[in-house]
Amino acid sequence: MHSLTLIITEKCNSQCKYCYESNKRAQGLKRDMVLDDFITGFSKILKYVGVIGTIQFFGGEATLKVDLIKQIDEYLDKVVEAKIYKKKPTYAFSINLLELPDSFKKLLKKLQEGGHDFYISTSIDGDQKIHDANRLAKGIDSPYLRIVKNYKTLKSMGIDLKAITCVFNQVHLERNISILDNILHLSKEFQPERITVLSAQKSPGLEVELSYFYQLYLDAVHSAFNKIICKKPDYKFVGPFLKGIVFKWIYLEDKDVAFYACPTKIRDFTIFPQGGLSNCPDEFYQGFDYKINVYDENFQDEIHNFIDMNKHNLYKDHLRIQCKECKIKKLCTYCPHYSELYETFCKFNISLVHNVFEKINILIENGEYEFFADLLGLKDYEKRKLIEIFNKYKKDVI
Structure with missing residues (x-):
C-alpha cells in the first residue's frame, strides 16, 4: 500500500533548535500548497500506483493550513461519491499540538462522525524543562504545557495519540x-500507541555522538524488556517504545520493500508546494533538487523512470556495502544520505535484533508471548507475523 505525504506549508509556529528544514528556511522558503497542487499530484500518482492507503498532512505545521485540509477532504468526498475512487485514504496528521x-476540531469531529480513519502524531x-529547552515557540511561555492542554482536549473528544517522536540530545x-x-x-503522560526515539544529528550543541546514542538506546531496550519479564510496577509503560521497534520489522518483511535500503523511497511519495515531487520529505530540505514536478506534461513517463532508477540504485547500495550475505537484511533500513555511518548503524542493528530476539525467546519460554503481544497492543495478524519473523531468524540471531 502506498502513502502520500503533503507538505501543505513550510511555515511553522515553532522554532525547534534542530529543525530539519532550517537550511531551506534560511533561504526564505516559506511556501504554501494550493488545492491544485494536490489534485494534480493525487490524480497523476493514482494512475501510477492504483491505490493510496494513507495521506499524511505535514509541514511546517499542518494546523496553519486547516482551510486547505478541508478543501482536500471535500474534494476526496466528491471523488468517492462519484465512484472515481473507492474509499478515502486514512488521514495522518503530523502536528506539534501548539x-x-x-476549525481543525470541527474537521476531526466530521471525520469521526463519518467513520473516516485518521490518526494524530506529534513530537515531544x-x-x-527538556521540551521547552529544545522546542521554542514565540509568544508561548511553555510549549510543553500548551501541548498538555491540547492533548487533554483531544482526549475529551475521544482521540488518542498514535505516535510520539522524541529527539534525544545533550539536554x-x-x-x-x-x-x-x-x-x-x-x-x-500521553499514552501514545508508539514512541520513536531519534538522535539529534547535525545540531551543534545538541548532537549526541551516534555510537554513544546507540549504546544508550540498546540499554533502554534491555531495561524495558527486563521490566516486562520481571513484572516491575511500571512495566506497562514500555509497550509503546518496544512496539515501535517490532512494528517496523513487521512492515519491513513486506516482499515489496525488503530488498531495498530505504523502503520510503520505494513506497511513498511527497508533494511539496508548487508541485515538486520526491520519495523522501527530507531530501529537499537537505538541499537535493526535485527530480520531477506533478505539473510536468510527461509526468507518467518520468515517474516510471524515477521509481525504476530509485529501485536500481537502492538495491545496488545493498550490494555496495556488502549486505548481500547478511542474514537479517530484511530487518534493516538505513538512509542512503548517511553513507559514512553505514558501519556504525550496521553494528547497532545487529545488536538490536539480537537483544530483542533474546528477550522474546525468554518470554516464549516462560509462556508469556501473548501477554507481551497484548501489552504492545499488537493485532492478531501482527502477533502471528512477529512469531513468524522470530522463528525465521532466531537461528541466525540468538
Missing part, C-alpha cells in the same frame, strides 16, 4: 535523563 484551532522531547544528558526515563514519562 494550536488546536476550532520529554518533560517540561537529556545534562539533566541525567536516560532514554528509558524519557519513554516512561511520555508513556505515562
Whole structure:
C-alpha cells in the first residue's frame, strides 16, 4: 500500500533548535500548497500506483493550513461519491499540538462522525524543562504545557495519540535523563500507541555522538524488556517504545520493500508546494533538487523512470556495502544520505535484533508471548507475523 505525504506549508509556529528544514528556511522558503497542487499530484500518482492507503498532512505545521485540509477532504468526498475512487485514504496528521484551532476540531469531529480513519502524531522531547529547552515557540511561555492542554482536549473528544517522536540530545544528558526515563514519562503522560526515539544529528550543541546514542538506546531496550519479564510496577509503560521497534520489522518483511535500503523511497511519495515531487520529505530540505514536478506534461513517463532508477540504485547500495550475505537484511533500513555511518548503524542493528530476539525467546519460554503481544497492543495478524519473523531468524540471531 502506498502513502502520500503533503507538505501543505513550510511555515511553522515553532522554532525547534534542530529543525530539519532550517537550511531551506534560511533561504526564505516559506511556501504554501494550493488545492491544485494536490489534485494534480493525487490524480497523476493514482494512475501510477492504483491505490493510496494513507495521506499524511505535514509541514511546517499542518494546523496553519486547516482551510486547505478541508478543501482536500471535500474534494476526496466528491471523488468517492462519484465512484472515481473507492474509499478515502486514512488521514495522518503530523502536528506539534501548539494550536488546536476550532476549525481543525470541527474537521476531526466530521471525520469521526463519518467513520473516516485518521490518526494524530506529534513530537515531544520529554518533560517540561527538556521540551521547552529544545522546542521554542514565540509568544508561548511553555510549549510543553500548551501541548498538555491540547492533548487533554483531544482526549475529551475521544482521540488518542498514535505516535510520539522524541529527539534525544545533550539536554537529556545534562539533566541525567536516560532514554528509558524519557519513554516512561511520555508513556505515562500521553499514552501514545508508539514512541520513536531519534538522535539529534547535525545540531551543534545538541548532537549526541551516534555510537554513544546507540549504546544508550540498546540499554533502554534491555531495561524495558527486563521490566516486562520481571513484572516491575511500571512495566506497562514500555509497550509503546518496544512496539515501535517490532512494528517496523513487521512492515519491513513486506516482499515489496525488503530488498531495498530505504523502503520510503520505494513506497511513498511527497508533494511539496508548487508541485515538486520526491520519495523522501527530507531530501529537499537537505538541499537535493526535485527530480520531477506533478505539473510536468510527461509526468507518467518520468515517474516510471524515477521509481525504476530509485529501485536500481537502492538495491545496488545493498550490494555496495556488502549486505548481500547478511542474514537479517530484511530487518534493516538505513538512509542512503548517511553513507559514512553505514558501519556504525550496521553494528547497532545487529545488536538490536539480537537483544530483542533474546528477550522474546525468554518470554516464549516462560509462556508469556501473548501477554507481551497484548501489552504492545499488537493485532492478531501482527502477533502471528512477529512469531513468524522470530522463528525465521532466531537461528541466525540468538
